[in-house]
Amino acid sequence: MTTLAPPAVRVKESKTAKGGRGGSVLWMAAPAAVYFFAFGVIPLLGVLYLSFTTWDGIGAIKFTGLTSWKAELTDPGLPHSLWVTFEIMILSWLVQTPISILLGVFTASFKRYRALLAVLYFIPLLLSGVAISITFKALLDPNFGLGAGFGIDALKQDWLGQPRLAMATLIFVVSWQWIPFHSLIYQGAVRQIPGSLYEASQIDGAGRMRQFFSITLPQIKYTIITSSTLMVVGSLTFFDLIYVLTGGGPGDSTRALALEMYQKGFMANLMGPASCIAVILVLLGVILAQLLRRLGGRGDESMMEGV
Amino acid sequence: MTTTVNVTGTQTPAHHQPPKRNRRTGHKLAKMNWIGGGLGWVWLFIVMIPIYWIVITSFKTQANYFITNTFAPPRDPTFENYKTVIDNDVALYFFNSVLVTVGAIIPAVAISFMAAYAIVRGSGRLILRLTNTMFLAGLAIPLQAVIIPVYLIIIRLKLYDSLLAIVLPSIAFAIPLSVLVLSNFIRDVPKELFESMRMDGATEWGTLWRLAFPLTRPALVTVTIYNALGIWNGFLLPLVLTQSPDKRTMPLALVNFQGQFGVNVPAIAASVTLTTIPIVLLYAIGRRQLVSGLTAGIGK
Numbered sequence: 353m354t355t356l357a358p359p360a361v362r363v364k365e366s367k368t369a370k371g372g373r374g375g376s377v378l379w380m381a382a383p384a385a386v387y388f389f390a391f392g393v394i395p396l397l398g399v400l401y402l403s404f405t406t407w408d409g410i411g412a413i414k415f416t417g418l419t420s421w422k423a424e425l426t427d428p429g430l431p432h433s434l435w436v437t438f439e440i441m442i443l444s445w446l447v448q449t450p451i452s453i454l455l456g457v458f459t460a461s462f463k464r465y466r467a468l469l470a471v472l473y474f475i476p477l478l479l480s481g482v483a484i485s486i487t488f489k490a491l492l493d494p495n496f497g498l499g500a501g502f503g504i505d506a507l508k509q510d511w512l513g514q515p516r517l518a519m520a521t522l523i524f525v526v527s528w529q530w531i532p533f534h535s536l537i538y539q540g541a542v543r544q545i546p547g548s549l550y551e552a553s554q555i556d557g558a559g560r561m562r563q564f565f566s567i568t569l570p571q572i573k574y575t576i577i578t579s580s581t582l583m584v585v586g587s588l589t590f591f592d593l594i595y596v597l598t599g600g601g602p603g604d605s606t607r608a609l610a611l612e613m614y615q616k617g618f619m620a621n622l623m624g625p626a627s628c629i630a631v632i633l634v635l636l637g638v639i640l641a642q643l644l645r646r647l648g649g650r651g652d653e654s655m656m657e658g659v
Numbered sequence: 660m661t662t663t664v665n666v667t668g669t670q671t672p673a674h675h676q677p678p679k680r681n682r683r684t685g686h687k688l689a690k691m692n693w694i695g696g697g698l699g700w701v702w703l704f705i706v707m708i709p710i711y712w713i714v715i716t717s718f719k720t721q722a723n724y725f726i727t728n729t730f731a732p733p734r735d736p737t738f739e740n741y742k743t744v745i746d747n748d749v750a751l752y753f754f755n756s757v758l759v760t761v762g763a764i765i766p767a768v769a770i771s772f773m774a775a776y777a778i779v780r781g782s783g784r785l786i787l788r789l790t791n792t793m794f795l796a797g798l799a800i801p802l803q804a805v806i807i808p809v810y811l812i813i814i815r816l817k818l819y820d821s822l823l824a825i826v827l828p829s830i831a832f833a834i835p836l837s838v839l840v841l842s843n844f845i846r847d848v849p850k851e852l853f854e855s856m857r858m859d860g861a862t863e864w865g866t867l868w869r870l871a872f873p874l875t876r877p878a879l880v881t882v883t884i885y886n887a888l889g890i891w892n893g894f895l896l897p898l899v900l901t902q903s904p905d906k907r908t909m910p911l912a913l914v915n916f917q918g919q920f921g922v923n924v925p926a927i928a929a930s931v932t933l934t935t936i937p938i939v940l941l942y943a944i945g946r947r948q949l950v951s952g953l954t955a956g957i958g959k
Contacts, residue, residue: 376863377777378784384774384834385790391809391831392797398808409810451698458699471946472703475710478938480892482910483931486917487713490924491729501712501729532706589801592894596914610803617807618899630804637801 396634402627409621420624427625430632432604433612439519440608441587444526448583449576452531456538457568466539473532481529481592488525489597515605518598522606525593530586534579541575542568577648584644585637609633717741717928724925740929744916749933751905752912757937759822759897759908760890763829768883770830771837772875776867778838779845780853791842797835802828806899813900824900825908829893833886844878845871884945888938909934 403420407413424430459469476484491497492511500508511521549567558566569576591610594600600607600615607615609629617626708730716724718736727734774790781787802809809828818824848871856866872879894910901907907915913930920926 377781378787379777380773380863380867381777381781381787381790384770384838385793387770388794388797388831388834391812391828392800392805392834393793395805395808395812396800398811399805402807402811413811451702454698455702458696469699469703472706474942474946476706478888478942479935480894480910480913482892482894482913483934484709486913486927486931487709489917490716490927491709491712493924496725496924497729528705528709531702535702585799589803591803592910595894596917613803614806614895614899618810623807627807630807633801633804637799637804641799 399627399630399634402623403631405624405627407623409618409623416624420622421628423622424625424628429604429607429612429616430629433607433609433629434632436604436606437588437608440522440526440590440606441584443519443523444530444587445580445583447523447527448531448534449580451527452534452579453538453569453572453576455531455535456540457542457564459535460539460542470536470539473536475532476529477533479529482596484525484529485593485596488521488528492521512598513602515602518602518606522594522597525597526587526590529593530583534583537579538572538575541572545571574648577644581641581644584640588633588637588640609636713928713931716925717932719925721923721925740923740925741933743920743923743926744930744933747916747919748904749912749930752907752909753933755822755907756891756909756934759825759829760887762822763826763833763890764883764887767830767833767886768837768879771834771882772841772872772879773867774834775838775841775845776863776871778842780863791838794835794838798839802832802895806895809896810899819900820902820906822901822906825893825896828896828900829890833890837882837886840882841875841878844875848874880945884941887941891938 402413404415404417405413406416406419459466459473489512494508494510498507509517512518545568549571550563553563553567589610590608591614594606594608594611595614598606600611610633613626613629613633616622616629712730715730715732717740718738719727719733720735720737720739723733723735774794778787778791782791813819813824813827816827818827852870852874853866856870861869892910893908894914897906897908897911901911904915913927913934916930917927
């Protein structure tokens with residue numbers, strides 16, 4: 353939304369309303385500002401600094417210039433985890449977006465079920481990544497899980513034991529958790545499309561498919577950008593799900609960047625290279641968000657509405 | 660978030676109900692989308708299956724689990740599994756999670772509310788605008804990316820392996836979104852109300868409590884519940900910042916149970932169900948505000 357624009361307009365209004373008496377509220381912003389600076393801004397600068405150091409997580413931190421960067425950039429684990437991250441990002445986008453749009457359009461149209469569906473659809477969002485992963489891990493057991501329950505042999509796979517299947521399972525679990533959220537976003541967007549557009553197109557003899565592609569989709573363009581930004585940038589930070597569900601495996605087939613960073617930093621005690629990965633994560637997030645913003649062609653709004 | 664309010668200039672309650680014209684949209688679309696309709700119910704089924712399964716399994720005996728159908732309800736429901744997890748200190752982990760969540764949420768919402776008020780009321784001040792920009796930019800900082808420096812800060816503060824170690828960063832990462840949502844709500848309070856409070860000689864502090872606080876209560880509920888969910892479910896901070904078993908929060912305990920109980924799936928199911936109960940309660944209390952608060956501004 354236009355979060356950034358309105359405050360600028362309001363500056364003038366509130367000045368006149370208050371007669372320029374703003375000083376007495378300054379201290380009220382101080383606790384949050386100082387606190388966030390200490391635990392949010394300083395760590396962000398800190399991680400950049402730490403990427404130029406060598407540190408085992410316990411002992412002294414030594415400034416070693418580009419040593420950590422050289423080590424990290426020549427580590428074959430980096431391109432691999434980058435590849436895995438992009439694979440998860442693209443596949444989960446491809447699965448989630450069409451389903452979310454269809455679900456959103458549907459739930460927008462049935463007033464009767466909308467409330468009920470909104471309640472039930474929200475449930476996966478409430479659960480922790482850990483709880484979800486543990487549940488699916490048990491449910492996907494080849495012998496006692498899903499396949500046995502439905503009596504369908506095709507579902508009796510070693511879901512987490514083979515690289516391709518493990519990736520597919522991961523994408524499914526991600527979709528299970530997030531599709532309901534995105535469909536609620538789309539539902540909100542579809543409900544804001546003026547009904548007159550559909551009436552006009554009906555008079556012109558447009559069919560339902562035509563209406564969907566010529567009215568609904570173009571009208572929710574910005575929502576698609578927002579939802580995609582959330583999906584894409586969010587997928588960079590998947591950690592809990594992967595940590596519990598596959599542990600990055602089998603082998604290293606699902607070891608995405610965030611997990612690679614954790615293992616390098618907190619298991620292998622290489623905080624320098626791990627900080628390099630963290631910097632890469634931040635940069636990737638910013639770049640992808642900017643790219644999607646350009647795609648939307650609506651300035652700084654689509655990024656902020658994703659909040 | 661609730662930024663729609665900003666754009667259209669409507670009052671707070673407006674975005675709970677769609678404008679009237681939209682009902683017609685819905686009606687037209689109703690006839691149009693039976694593919695979506697089928698998908699809607701199929702997806703609901705997919706969403707509900709694991710939830711149904713985890714609950715019924717938590718009431719099965721371990722012996723029964725392996726011989727009955729996966730999705731059949733337990734023949735003779737048992738609380739044995741809940742007893743097993745309680746015998747394994749689940750009460751302590753649960754209490755730790757409650758302490759961390761409550762301990763982080765109260766200061767986080769309180770200071771965010773004050774900051775939001777200041778940002779709206781004193782928006783002429785450059786320093787407040789910069790503060791606001793810092794919070795907005797802060798929304799984009801993922802916790803994962805700064806976990807290493809946060810770890811460093813915590814060990815330097817000699818707080819490693821304590822609940823406070825989880826609480827402190829949790830507060831910080833709740834601030835940006837809370838300030839954004841709350842300031843959007845405070846902005847919608849009519850200026851005349853502030854003006855009349857001033858005429859009556861109220862201080863800013865008094866206005867904050869007696870005017871902004873009651874009028875912002877729905878947003879405060881949204882923000883509190885949303886952040887409580889995130890902190891309750893948080894895994895990375897406890898994983899990195901604590902070590903001893905007696906400092907475990909529920910998500911960390913779940914992972915350990917999973918290793919410890921192994922094939923005792925019903926006990927694992929019971930621990931997952933227990934973790935989820937407070938969340939469901941919170942959701943039941945604040946559902947309306949949470950759903951509309953989180954989706955209102957996004958879909959445009």
